[in-house]
């Protein structure tokens with residue numbers, strides 16, 4: 001590094017600071033490469049010269065000198081012409097030599113520019129072959145590296161013109177601020193675009209690197225500088241732009257998975273939003289279908305989807321969970337949620353899994369715990385998981401006590417196994433929507449009331465509730481903020497291995513008689529789990545495969561611990577009340 005000399009009597013300033021920086025920064029720089037880089041940068045001669053000039057200029061700033069003239073360069077030029085014809089003395093020859101030096105010429109030109117305060121860049125001359133009516137053509141030069149340009153283009157159906165359809169937020173074109181949606185593209189790198197298809201132009205752009213020159217006619221649409229909206233959504237479906245025939249430009253699409261958190265950066269276009277995956281380091285947005293568009297597409301596919309849903313649910317309803325533990329396989333038993341009777345044939349948009357607006361949430365200390373909803377096919381091990389949680393921390397976890405209209409047995413106590421109420425009171429409570437879920441078995445009602453969930457939560461406990469998946473959506477309120485865990489069976493082979501000695505309720509009586517699992521039980525468990533996941537998967541926040549019980553339980557405990565202590569995404573509506 002060159003020595004940094006400062007003049008005697010020099011005021012300490014930027015120059016000294018620059019000289020001291022490398023040694024002062026050294027303790028904070030770990031890698032030798034970074035150190036060398038800093039030494040080189042701060043030792044760079046041109047940087048020192050600039051600082052010196054800056055310091056000199058500062059001295060003049062106080063005296064505020066004004067230029068005597070602003071045409072020094074042309075004056076010098078005229079003087080040279082005048083003197084050249086004359087028989088010269090030694091002084092004249094010296095003056096001529098001095099004024100013809102490029103450095104002096106440049107100095108005088110710069111002097112004039114400063115005197116005139118003419119700091120705007122000079123635009124390159126317009127190409128000669130411009131038509132007269134092309135007076136609003138703009139020549140734009142962008143330097144592009146390997147990243148895409150970040151713009152989509154289309155052909156205008158009426159005029160046939162090639163237009164910039166949209167500028168992707170954070171992309172190269174957006175950052176340049178030079179190209180705008182609505183601009184008409186005339187040429188790319190001297191290649192006329194009027195006879196090209198948009199895809200061909202995209203290809204030319206993709207293949208270009210370094211400086212790209214565009215000839216554009218600026219669009220008339222006034223650009224309203226939009227403040228980047230901070231909208232975050234959770235994706236409730238998987239999306240792959242490569243599989244989407246409707247997307248205007250597959251390369252500009254953003255692939256995501258169900259459960260991904262997307263930062264929506266622009267909703268200017270009603271059909272295609274611009275988004276990026278939250279936490280992704282790239283500033284560039286990609287195209288995703290808008291909520292409305294995705295809903296429309298879903299509605300068009302709806303007849304098939306509905307048919308599949310009904311078939312699956314009627315065939316497999318026996319495999320779905322009964323939270324209040326009636327017999328597991330009694331086909332005569334009824335099982336309803338308070339909302340089922342209201343279910344109409346009307347198409348409910350809220351059921352269409354598209355996006356859900358979310359926000360970050362962290363449980364304030366002392367606030368109620370989120371309800372923990374456990375979902376899974378019967379026999380998968382939910383009771384086992386709940387039991388283990390209750391044993392390991394009975395002060396922290398609790399379960400709701402169900403209601404029944406059956407008579408109390410001698411060994412039972414009211415409010416322990418069940419709340420025992422009369423049939424007429426049970427029916428009145430059904431009528432008043434007090435039960436989140438209820439059913440009838442051998443002439444008696446069984447059910448879980450919303451108040452029994454509230455009672456656990458109000459004791460500052462984590463309420464564990466296993467329920468049929470169609471009930472989840474009715475629990476998704478600001479009050480309960482349910483954390484939905486789906487417990488999934490492993491493969492039939494693994495079930496065979498792990499559940500050799502495990503027993504399940506037979507459902508022949510309500511005395512809790514058990515039997516060993518059959519091959520049919522395993523198959524039904526796996527099929528039911530698949531059906532649950534495909535219909536309700538977008539509502540599951542955590543999926544745990546219950547293969548090895550200890551591992552699955554460990555995973556559940558960790559997930560519950562995290563949800564209690566850490567910040568996570570929840571629907572915005574849950575934080576507004």
Ligand SMILES: Nc1ncnc2c1ncn2[C@@H]1O[C@H](COP(=O)(O)OP(=O)(O)OP(=O)(O)O)[C@@H](O)[C@H]1O
Nearest residue numbers: 378379380381382383384498502503546547548549
């Ligand atoms: N990972 C596992 N490995 C071996 N056995 C298991 C595992 N998980 C659960 N079991 C056993 O499987 C049986 C059924 O589990 P559990 O009663 O918890 O199921 P469930 O999902 O509550 O079903 P149901 O709704 O029919 O009561 C129990 O005997 C339980 O101990």
